Amino acid sequence: MKDEFSFISSITPKQIHQPSLNVGIGDDAAIYSGSTQYDEVVCVDTMVEGVHFTKNTLSPYQIGKKALAVNLSDLAAMGAIPHYFLVSIAISPQWTEEELEAVYKGMNDLANKYQTDLIGGDTVSTKEGLVITVTVIGRVEARRRLLRSNAQIGDTVFLTGYVGGSAAGLALLLEYGRKADFSKEEEKLTLAHQEPQPQIEAGRILAQSNFRLSLNDVSDGVASEANEIAEASQVKLTIDPDKLPYHPFLNNGLVSKKLDFALYGGEDFQLIGTVASEHFEALKKKCSESDILLTSIGEVNEGEGSVYLKRADEQIKLLKKGYNHFSK
Numbered sequence: 189m190k191d192e193f194s195f196i197s198s199i200t201p202k203q204i205h206q207p208s209l210n211v212g213i214g215d216d217a218a219i220y221s222g223s224t225q226y227d228e229v230v231c232v233d234t235m236v237e238g239v240h241f242t243k244n245t246l247s248p249y250q251i252g253k254k255a256l257a258v259n260l261s262d263l264a265a266m267g268a269i270p271h272y273f274l275v276s277i278a279i280s281p282q283w284t285e286e287e288l289e290a291v292y293k294g295m296n297d298l299a300n301k302y303q304t305d306l307i308g309g310d311t312v313s314t315k316e317g318l319v320i321t322v323t324v325i326g327r328v329e330a331r332r333r334l335l336r337s338n339a340q341i342g343d344t345v346f347l348t349g350y351v352g353g354s355a356a357g358l359a360l361l362l363e364y365g366r367k368a369d370f371s372k373e374e375e376k377l378t379l380a381h382q383e384p385q386p387q388i389e390a391g392r393i394l395a396q397s398n399f400r401l402s403l404n405d406v407s408d409g410v411a412s413e414a415n416e417i418a419e420a421s422q423v424k425l426t427i428d429p430d431k432l433p434y435h436p437f438l439n440n441g442l443v444s445k446k447l448d449f450a451l452y453g454g455e456d457f458q459l460i461g462t463v464a465s466e467h468f469e470a471l472k473k474k475c476s477e478s479d480i481l482l483t484s485i486g487e488v489n490e491g492e493g494s495v496y497l498k499r500a501d502e503q504i505k506l507l508k509k510g511y512n513h514f515s516k
Protein backbone atom coordinates (compact mmCIF):
# COMPACT_ATOMS: atom_id res chain seq x y z
CA MET A 189 0.00 0.00 0.00
CA LYS A 190 1.59 3.27 -1.14
CA ASP A 191 -0.46 5.81 0.75
CA GLU A 192 -3.89 6.15 2.25
CA PHE A 193 -4.97 9.11 0.10
CA SER A 194 -4.29 7.54 -3.27
CA PHE A 195 -6.02 4.41 -1.96
CA ILE A 196 -9.14 6.45 -1.11
CA SER A 197 -9.18 8.11 -4.50
CA SER A 198 -8.79 4.72 -6.20
CA ILE A 199 -11.90 3.37 -4.45
CA THR A 200 -14.08 6.47 -4.89
CA PRO A 201 -17.03 5.54 -7.13
CA LYS A 202 -17.18 7.29 -10.47
CA GLN A 203 -20.93 7.04 -10.64
CA ILE A 204 -23.66 7.52 -8.02
CA HIS A 205 -27.09 5.82 -8.20
CA GLN A 206 -29.09 7.59 -5.48
CA PRO A 207 -30.46 11.07 -6.28
CA SER A 208 -30.93 11.89 -2.56
CA LEU A 209 -27.13 12.02 -2.03
CA ASN A 210 -25.88 15.61 -1.55
CA VAL A 211 -22.28 15.04 -0.41
CA GLY A 212 -20.46 11.72 -0.87
CA ILE A 213 -16.80 10.76 -0.39
CA GLY A 214 -14.44 13.74 0.03
CA ASP A 215 -15.64 15.81 2.99
CA ASP A 216 -15.73 15.16 6.75
CA ALA A 217 -19.03 13.29 6.47
CA ALA A 218 -21.65 12.41 3.89
CA ILE A 219 -24.98 14.21 3.56
CA TYR A 220 -28.17 12.78 2.10
CA SER A 221 -31.79 13.91 2.22
CA GLY A 222 -34.40 11.80 3.99
CA SER A 223 -38.08 11.46 3.21
CA THR A 224 -41.15 11.74 5.42
CA GLN A 225 -42.81 8.71 3.82
CA TYR A 226 -40.03 6.38 4.91
CA ASP A 227 -38.24 5.35 8.07
CA GLU A 228 -34.43 5.26 7.84
CA VAL A 229 -32.85 1.87 8.61
CA VAL A 230 -29.17 1.49 9.54
CA CYS A 231 -26.89 -1.31 10.74
CA VAL A 232 -23.24 -2.40 10.87
CA ASP A 233 -21.40 -5.75 10.82
CA THR A 234 -17.68 -6.54 10.85
CA MET A 235 -15.66 -9.31 9.22
CA VAL A 236 -12.29 -10.24 10.73
CA GLU A 237 -9.56 -12.31 9.06
CA GLY A 238 -9.10 -15.56 10.95
CA VAL A 239 -12.61 -15.37 12.42
CA HIS A 240 -15.01 -14.77 9.50
CA PHE A 241 -12.65 -15.76 6.69
CA THR A 242 -9.09 -16.76 5.85
CA LYS A 243 -7.20 -16.39 2.58
CA ASN A 244 -7.98 -20.09 2.17
CA THR A 245 -11.78 -19.86 2.53
CA LEU A 246 -12.63 -16.65 0.61
CA SER A 247 -10.94 -14.91 -2.32
CA PRO A 248 -10.35 -11.14 -1.89
CA TYR A 249 -13.29 -10.49 -4.26
CA GLN A 250 -15.55 -12.71 -2.13
CA ILE A 251 -14.41 -11.03 1.11
CA GLY A 252 -15.62 -7.66 -0.21
CA LYS A 253 -18.82 -9.08 -1.62
CA LYS A 254 -19.66 -10.95 1.59
CA ALA A 255 -18.85 -7.98 3.85
CA LEU A 256 -21.55 -6.00 2.05
CA ALA A 257 -23.89 -9.00 1.65
CA VAL A 258 -24.10 -9.73 5.39
CA ASN A 259 -25.12 -6.13 6.00
CA LEU A 260 -27.67 -6.07 3.18
CA SER A 261 -29.03 -9.21 4.83
CA ASP A 262 -29.79 -7.25 8.02
CA LEU A 263 -31.58 -4.60 5.95
CA ALA A 264 -33.55 -7.38 4.24
CA ALA A 265 -34.58 -8.65 7.68
CA MET A 266 -36.15 -5.23 8.29
CA GLY A 267 -37.85 -5.21 4.89
CA ALA A 268 -35.71 -2.25 3.83
CA ILE A 269 -34.42 -1.01 0.46
CA PRO A 270 -30.63 -0.38 0.60
CA HIS A 271 -29.38 3.07 -0.44
CA TYR A 272 -25.94 3.78 0.95
CA PHE A 273 -22.97 2.08 2.59
CA LEU A 274 -19.77 3.09 4.38
CA VAL A 275 -16.64 0.94 4.69
CA SER A 276 -14.04 1.00 7.45
CA ILE A 277 -11.02 -1.09 6.53
CA ALA A 278 -7.96 -1.99 8.64
CA ILE A 279 -5.17 -3.25 6.38
CA SER A 280 -2.04 -5.18 7.37
CA PRO A 281 1.19 -5.45 5.33
CA GLN A 282 0.25 -8.99 4.20
CA TRP A 283 -2.37 -7.49 1.85
CA THR A 284 -1.36 -6.20 -1.59
CA GLU A 285 -2.97 -3.32 -3.48
CA GLU A 286 -4.14 -5.79 -6.10
CA GLU A 287 -5.95 -7.88 -3.46
CA LEU A 288 -7.59 -4.77 -1.98
CA GLU A 289 -8.75 -3.71 -5.41
CA ALA A 290 -10.43 -7.10 -5.71
CA VAL A 291 -12.07 -6.64 -2.27
CA TYR A 292 -13.62 -3.36 -3.48
CA LYS A 293 -14.57 -4.91 -6.82
CA GLY A 294 -16.55 -7.55 -4.92
CA MET A 295 -18.32 -4.89 -2.87
CA ASN A 296 -19.01 -2.74 -5.93
CA ASP A 297 -20.46 -5.56 -7.99
CA LEU A 298 -23.03 -6.30 -5.28
CA ALA A 299 -23.62 -2.58 -4.62
CA ASN A 300 -24.40 -2.00 -8.30
CA LYS A 301 -26.91 -4.84 -8.29
CA TYR A 302 -28.90 -2.96 -5.64
CA GLN A 303 -28.09 0.59 -6.82
CA THR A 304 -26.39 1.18 -3.48
CA ASP A 305 -23.72 3.90 -3.22
CA LEU A 306 -20.46 3.93 -1.26
CA ILE A 307 -20.61 7.32 0.52
CA GLY A 308 -17.75 7.15 3.01
CA GLY A 309 -15.60 5.13 5.35
CA ASP A 310 -12.21 5.00 7.00
CA THR A 311 -8.82 3.51 6.12
CA VAL A 312 -6.28 2.51 8.78
CA SER A 313 -3.30 0.19 9.12
CA THR A 314 -3.04 -2.77 11.44
CA LYS A 315 -0.12 -5.09 12.29
CA GLU A 316 -1.84 -8.30 11.21
CA GLY A 317 -4.89 -9.41 9.31
CA LEU A 318 -7.68 -7.60 7.51
CA VAL A 319 -10.77 -6.21 9.24
CA ILE A 320 -13.69 -4.82 7.24
CA THR A 321 -16.62 -3.06 8.85
CA VAL A 322 -19.53 -2.12 6.62
CA THR A 323 -22.37 0.18 7.63
CA VAL A 324 -25.47 0.15 5.44
CA ILE A 325 -28.30 2.67 5.30
CA GLY A 326 -31.67 1.95 3.77
CA ARG A 327 -35.31 2.81 4.16
CA VAL A 328 -38.63 1.12 4.64
CA GLU A 329 -42.16 2.47 4.28
CA ALA A 330 -42.97 4.45 7.44
CA ARG A 331 -44.15 2.29 10.34
CA ARG A 332 -43.78 -0.88 8.26
CA ARG A 333 -41.44 -2.72 10.62
CA LEU A 334 -40.70 -6.43 10.50
CA LEU A 335 -39.52 -6.73 14.09
CA ARG A 336 -38.32 -9.82 15.93
CA SER A 337 -40.88 -8.94 18.60
CA ASN A 338 -43.90 -9.23 16.27
CA ALA A 339 -44.54 -12.99 16.60
CA GLN A 340 -47.90 -14.07 18.04
CA ILE A 341 -49.44 -17.35 19.18
CA GLY A 342 -50.94 -19.21 16.21
CA ASP A 343 -48.38 -17.90 13.69
CA THR A 344 -46.63 -20.13 11.18
CA VAL A 345 -42.80 -20.09 11.32
CA PHE A 346 -41.23 -19.80 7.87
CA LEU A 347 -37.85 -19.70 6.13
CA THR A 348 -36.84 -18.29 2.74
CA GLY A 349 -34.58 -20.38 0.49
CA TYR A 350 -32.38 -23.21 1.74
CA VAL A 351 -30.33 -23.62 4.91
CA GLY A 352 -27.30 -25.66 5.93
CA GLY A 353 -25.40 -25.05 2.68
CA SER A 354 -23.03 -22.42 4.03
CA ALA A 355 -21.85 -24.51 7.00
CA ALA A 356 -21.32 -27.54 4.73
CA GLY A 357 -19.38 -25.34 2.28
CA LEU A 358 -17.26 -23.96 5.11
CA ALA A 359 -16.45 -27.50 6.31
CA LEU A 360 -15.23 -28.36 2.78
CA LEU A 361 -13.21 -25.13 2.52
CA LEU A 362 -11.58 -25.60 5.93
CA GLU A 363 -10.61 -29.15 5.02
CA TYR A 364 -9.44 -28.73 1.41
CA GLY A 365 -8.97 -24.96 0.80
CA ARG A 366 -10.72 -22.82 -1.83
CA LYS A 367 -8.37 -23.84 -4.65
CA ALA A 368 -9.19 -27.56 -4.30
CA ASP A 369 -10.71 -29.46 -7.18
CA PHE A 370 -14.33 -29.61 -5.97
CA SER A 371 -17.16 -31.45 -7.72
CA LYS A 372 -20.00 -29.36 -9.21
CA GLU A 373 -22.18 -30.24 -6.19
CA GLU A 374 -19.49 -29.34 -3.66
CA GLU A 375 -18.96 -26.07 -5.51
CA LYS A 376 -22.61 -25.11 -4.93
CA LEU A 377 -22.00 -25.56 -1.20
CA THR A 378 -18.71 -23.65 -1.10
CA LEU A 379 -20.37 -20.84 -3.07
CA ALA A 380 -23.27 -20.77 -0.57
CA HIS A 381 -20.62 -19.96 2.05
CA GLN A 382 -18.49 -17.64 -0.06
CA GLU A 383 -21.16 -15.66 -1.89
CA PRO A 384 -24.38 -15.63 0.13
CA GLN A 385 -27.26 -13.81 -1.56
CA PRO A 386 -28.88 -11.21 0.70
CA GLN A 387 -32.65 -11.69 0.57
CA ILE A 388 -33.50 -8.07 -0.24
CA GLU A 389 -36.24 -8.97 -2.70
CA ALA A 390 -37.88 -11.39 -0.25
CA GLY A 391 -37.70 -8.73 2.49
CA ARG A 392 -39.40 -6.24 0.17
CA ILE A 393 -42.20 -8.67 -0.73
CA LEU A 394 -42.77 -9.35 2.98
CA ALA A 395 -42.68 -5.63 3.85
CA GLN A 396 -45.20 -4.80 1.14
CA SER A 397 -47.59 -7.60 2.11
CA ASN A 398 -49.21 -5.51 4.86
CA PHE A 399 -49.38 -8.59 7.09
CA ARG A 400 -48.02 -8.43 10.63
CA LEU A 401 -44.67 -10.23 10.41
CA SER A 402 -41.73 -11.00 12.64
CA LEU A 403 -38.44 -11.38 10.80
CA ASN A 404 -34.75 -12.09 11.40
CA ASP A 405 -31.85 -13.08 9.14
CA VAL A 406 -29.92 -16.32 9.61
CA SER A 407 -26.35 -15.28 10.45
CA ASP A 408 -25.72 -17.52 13.46
CA GLY A 409 -27.98 -20.51 12.59
CA VAL A 410 -31.71 -21.32 12.65
CA ALA A 411 -31.63 -22.29 16.35
CA SER A 412 -30.11 -19.00 17.42
CA GLU A 413 -32.27 -16.79 15.19
CA ALA A 414 -35.48 -18.63 16.16
CA ASN A 415 -34.55 -18.09 19.81
CA GLU A 416 -34.11 -14.37 19.16
CA ILE A 417 -37.67 -14.17 17.78
CA ALA A 418 -39.03 -16.29 20.66
CA GLU A 419 -37.30 -14.12 23.28
CA ALA A 420 -38.23 -10.80 21.68
CA SER A 421 -41.88 -11.89 21.31
CA GLN A 422 -42.12 -13.90 24.56
CA VAL A 423 -43.58 -16.95 22.82
CA LYS A 424 -42.56 -20.54 22.10
CA LEU A 425 -41.50 -21.55 18.59
CA THR A 426 -41.85 -25.23 17.66
CA ILE A 427 -39.80 -26.31 14.66
CA ASP A 428 -40.36 -29.52 12.69
CA PRO A 429 -36.93 -30.82 11.54
CA ASP A 430 -38.54 -32.76 8.68
CA LYS A 431 -39.83 -29.51 7.19
CA LEU A 432 -36.48 -27.67 7.12
CA PRO A 433 -35.56 -26.62 3.55
CA TYR A 434 -32.12 -28.21 3.39
CA HIS A 435 -29.70 -27.08 0.70
CA PRO A 436 -30.32 -29.50 -2.23
CA PHE A 437 -26.64 -30.47 -2.44
CA LEU A 438 -26.35 -31.69 1.16
CA ASN A 439 -25.85 -35.26 -0.11
CA ASN A 440 -23.65 -38.27 0.53
CA GLY A 441 -21.30 -37.86 3.50
CA LEU A 442 -22.99 -34.61 4.51
CA VAL A 443 -26.50 -36.05 5.06
CA SER A 444 -25.87 -37.09 8.66
CA LYS A 445 -24.75 -33.57 9.54
CA LYS A 446 -27.45 -31.62 7.74
CA LEU A 447 -29.62 -30.92 10.78
CA ASP A 448 -26.59 -29.64 12.70
CA PHE A 449 -25.48 -27.50 9.76
CA ALA A 450 -28.96 -25.94 9.42
CA LEU A 451 -29.60 -25.37 13.13
CA TYR A 452 -26.15 -24.36 14.34
CA GLY A 453 -23.93 -23.67 11.29
CA GLY A 454 -25.13 -20.20 10.36
CA GLU A 455 -24.19 -17.78 7.58
CA ASP A 456 -26.99 -18.91 5.25
CA PHE A 457 -28.34 -15.34 5.33
CA GLN A 458 -31.87 -16.50 4.61
CA LEU A 459 -34.81 -14.91 6.41
CA ILE A 460 -36.69 -16.63 9.23
CA GLY A 461 -39.97 -15.19 10.40
CA THR A 462 -43.54 -15.74 11.47
CA VAL A 463 -46.92 -14.70 10.07
CA ALA A 464 -50.54 -15.48 11.04
CA SER A 465 -51.21 -19.03 9.76
CA GLU A 466 -54.15 -17.93 7.60
CA HIS A 467 -51.84 -15.58 5.66
CA PHE A 468 -48.97 -18.00 5.06
CA GLU A 469 -50.24 -19.47 1.76
CA ALA A 470 -50.85 -15.99 0.28
CA LEU A 471 -47.35 -14.94 1.27
CA LYS A 472 -45.85 -18.13 -0.17
CA LYS A 473 -47.69 -17.51 -3.46
CA LYS A 474 -46.47 -13.91 -3.64
CA CYS A 475 -42.89 -15.10 -3.07
CA SER A 476 -43.14 -17.90 -5.63
CA GLU A 477 -44.19 -15.36 -8.30
CA SER A 478 -40.66 -13.95 -7.85
CA ASP A 479 -39.07 -17.43 -7.69
CA ILE A 480 -38.53 -17.17 -3.94
CA LEU A 481 -39.06 -20.32 -1.93
CA LEU A 482 -40.98 -19.84 1.32
CA THR A 483 -41.27 -22.92 3.54
CA SER A 484 -43.37 -23.44 6.64
CA ILE A 485 -41.11 -24.99 9.30
CA GLY A 486 -43.21 -24.81 12.44
CA GLU A 487 -45.62 -22.89 14.63
CA VAL A 488 -45.82 -20.35 17.42
CA ASN A 489 -47.34 -21.47 20.72
CA GLU A 490 -47.80 -20.07 24.16
CA GLY A 491 -44.52 -19.98 26.08
CA GLU A 492 -41.77 -17.81 27.45
CA GLY A 493 -39.12 -17.17 24.86
CA SER A 494 -37.97 -20.67 23.94
CA VAL A 495 -37.63 -22.90 20.87
CA TYR A 496 -38.42 -26.62 20.63
CA LEU A 497 -37.62 -29.20 17.98
CA LYS A 498 -40.59 -31.48 17.28
CA ARG A 499 -39.84 -35.22 17.37
CA ALA A 500 -42.34 -38.09 16.97
CA ASP A 501 -43.06 -38.42 20.68
CA GLU A 502 -41.11 -35.67 22.38
CA GLN A 503 -39.99 -32.07 22.08
CA ILE A 504 -36.33 -31.16 22.45
CA LYS A 505 -35.38 -27.68 23.65
CA LEU A 506 -33.23 -25.95 21.03
CA LEU A 507 -30.50 -23.96 22.68
CA LYS A 508 -29.26 -20.66 21.29
CA LYS A 509 -26.00 -22.31 20.50
CA GLY A 510 -25.09 -21.31 16.87
CA TYR A 511 -21.87 -19.44 16.28
CA ASN A 512 -20.82 -17.43 19.33
CA HIS A 513 -17.70 -15.26 19.32
CA PHE A 514 -16.87 -15.73 22.98
CA SER A 515 -17.68 -19.38 23.64
CA LYS A 516 -16.26 -22.30 21.72
Ligand SMILES: Nc1ncnc2c1ncn2[C@@H]1O[C@H](COP(=O)(O)OP(=O)(O)OP(=O)(O)O)[C@@H](O)[C@H]1O
Pocket residue numbers: 232233262407408
Ligand atom coordinates in the same frame (compact mmCIF):
# COMPACT_ATOMS: atom_id res chain seq x y z
N1 LIG B 1 -20.89 -3.24 20.33
C1 LIG B 1 -22.16 -2.87 20.18
N2 LIG B 1 -22.57 -1.64 20.55
C2 LIG B 1 -23.85 -1.28 20.39
N3 LIG B 1 -24.81 -2.06 19.91
C3 LIG B 1 -24.48 -3.28 19.53
C4 LIG B 1 -23.13 -3.76 19.64
N4 LIG B 1 -23.10 -5.03 19.19
C5 LIG B 1 -24.36 -5.32 18.79
N5 LIG B 1 -25.19 -4.28 18.99
C6 LIG B 1 -26.63 -4.23 18.74
O1 LIG B 1 -27.23 -5.42 19.24
C7 LIG B 1 -28.28 -5.89 18.41
C8 LIG B 1 -28.00 -7.32 17.95
O2 LIG B 1 -26.79 -7.30 17.23
P1 LIG B 1 -26.25 -8.54 16.45
O3 LIG B 1 -24.91 -8.17 15.89
O4 LIG B 1 -26.35 -9.74 17.30
O5 LIG B 1 -27.31 -8.67 15.27
P2 LIG B 1 -27.09 -9.17 13.80
O6 LIG B 1 -26.20 -8.25 13.04
O7 LIG B 1 -28.43 -9.42 13.28
O8 LIG B 1 -26.32 -10.54 14.03
P3 LIG B 1 -24.89 -10.94 13.41
O9 LIG B 1 -23.89 -9.94 13.95
O10 LIG B 1 -24.69 -12.33 13.87
O11 LIG B 1 -25.04 -10.82 11.91
C9 LIG B 1 -28.38 -4.90 17.26
O12 LIG B 1 -29.34 -3.93 17.58
C10 LIG B 1 -26.99 -4.26 17.24
O13 LIG B 1 -27.00 -2.96 16.69
Ligand SMILES: Cc1ncc(C[n+]2csc(CCOP(=O)(O)O)c2C)c(N)n1
Pocket residue numbers: 233234238239240241242245358407408453454455511
Ligand atom coordinates in the same frame (compact mmCIF):
# COMPACT_ATOMS: atom_id res chain seq x y z
C1 LIG C 1 -12.42 -19.30 8.70
C2 LIG C 1 -13.80 -19.37 9.27
N1 LIG C 1 -14.03 -20.07 10.40
C3 LIG C 1 -15.27 -20.11 10.95
C4 LIG C 1 -16.31 -19.45 10.36
C5 LIG C 1 -17.69 -19.56 10.94
N2 LIG C 1 -18.26 -18.30 11.42
C6 LIG C 1 -17.53 -17.23 11.70
S1 LIG C 1 -18.50 -15.95 12.20
C7 LIG C 1 -19.91 -16.86 12.06
C8 LIG C 1 -21.28 -16.33 12.40
C9 LIG C 1 -21.60 -15.01 11.85
O1 LIG C 1 -20.72 -14.02 12.40
P1 LIG C 1 -21.29 -12.76 13.18
O2 LIG C 1 -22.05 -13.27 14.37
O3 LIG C 1 -20.09 -11.95 13.56
O4 LIG C 1 -22.16 -12.05 12.21
C10 LIG C 1 -19.61 -18.14 11.63
C11 LIG C 1 -20.60 -19.23 11.40
C12 LIG C 1 -16.03 -18.74 9.16
N3 LIG C 1 -16.98 -18.05 8.49
N4 LIG C 1 -14.77 -18.72 8.65
Ligand SMILES: [Mg+2]
Pocket residue numbers: 232233
Ligand atom coordinates in the same frame (compact mmCIF):
# COMPACT_ATOMS: atom_id res chain seq x y z
MG1 LIG D 1 -24.36 -7.75 13.97
Ligand SMILES: [Mg+2]
Pocket residue numbers: 261262265404405406407
Ligand atom coordinates in the same frame (compact mmCIF):
# COMPACT_ATOMS: atom_id res chain seq x y z
MG1 LIG E 1 -29.33 -9.97 11.71
Ligand SMILES: [Mg+2]
Pocket residue numbers: 233258259262407
Ligand atom coordinates in the same frame (compact mmCIF):
# COMPACT_ATOMS: atom_id res chain seq x y z
MG1 LIG F 1 -25.88 -9.25 10.89
